[in-house]
Amino acid sequence: MNKPLIGITMGISNLPGIDQRTKMTRVSNYYAMALEAAGGVGIHLPLATHVLCAALIPRLDGLILSGGGDIPAQALKEPLHHTSCPIQMERWESECLWLDAAMKQSIPILGICLGMQIMNVVAGGGIVQDIPELWPGAICHHAVGKDAMHSVRIQESSKVCAWAGGKTSVVTNSHHHQAIKDVKAPYRPVAWTEDGIIEAIEHPETAFMVGVQWHPERHPDQPDWILSAFVCACNG
Numbered sequence: 718m719n720k721p722l723i724g725i726t727m728g729i730s731n732l733p734g735i736d737q738r739t740k741m742t743r744v745s746n747y748y749a750m751a752l753e754a755a756g757g758v759g760i761h762l763p764l765a766t767h768v769l770c771a772a773l774i775p776r777l778d779g780l781i782l783s784g785g786g787d788i789p790a791q792a793l794k795e796p797l798h799h800t801s802c803p804i805q806m807e808r809w810e811s812e813c814l815w816l817d818a819a820m821k822q823s824i825p826i827l828g829i830c831l832g833m834q835i836m837n838v839v840a841g842g843g844i845v846q847d848i849p850e851l852w853p854g855a856i857c858h859h860a861v862g863k864d865a866m867h868s869v870r871i872q873e874s875s876k877v878c879a880w881a882g883g884k885t886s887v888v889t890n891s892h893h894h895q896a897i898k899d900v901k902a903p904y905r906p907v908a909w910t911e912d913g914i915i916e917a918i919e920h921p922e923t924a925f926m927v928g929v930q931w932h933p934e935r936h937p938d939q940p941d942w943i944l945s946a947f948v949c950a951c952n953g
Contacts, residue, residue, distance in 0.1 A: 779951035782832025833928025
């Protein structure tokens with residue numbers, strides 16, 4: 718059986734000593750490695766244009782919006798918190814193009830960390846710009862130099878719960894200081910940490926359109942369950 722081809726969006730890095738007009742794209746190899754473990758093939762996507770999206774999306778079986786920094790002020794339409802480290806507008810615009818093209822093609826979509834936040838903001842939702850300062854009683858979501866491990870409660874009637882084998886509680890690894898709020902249609906929140914932070918959203922009327930706040934691609938246990946379900950959906 719042919720393995721599904723899954724596009725992975727990339728970030729931008731301008732390296733010291735390199736002509737700053739040159740946009741260096743990069744992404745952690747954890748994504749491709751984890752997809753391979755789950756039975757898929759990861760394809761690193763360049764910064765999007767309408768031409769690239771039109772040419773590539775029909776050839777892909779799924780799309781991952783990868784993790785990264787924070788949502789830029791122009792997209793949030795509000796001042797940035799002093800702890801924010803926003804992605805470049807070029808990346809924001811690229812992620813939006815890939816997301817829109819994948820939605821129109823009706824291929825499975827998985828947003829990871831920043832990817833989930835982008836999905837929610839594009840739909841009109843908001844962002845908690847700094848959990849430690851703006852969410853009283855928050856647990857640790859962002860450990861220094863490593864992922865924070867914590868339990869996540871999953872809504873029993875959700876697709877995510879079914880993909881978790883019916884489990885309503887799982888241990889995940891997170892590395893974020895921002896979170897989503899005001900979840901807008903077509904999404905619904907389906908997982909939370911004990912402090913009330915939203916950890917997963919899903920589009921209930923599609924086969925697979927999900928955002929998770931954690932990082933399944935680098936969870937110690939591979940193949941990861943949500944990535945396995947995603948690859949299965951990409952296989953049709």
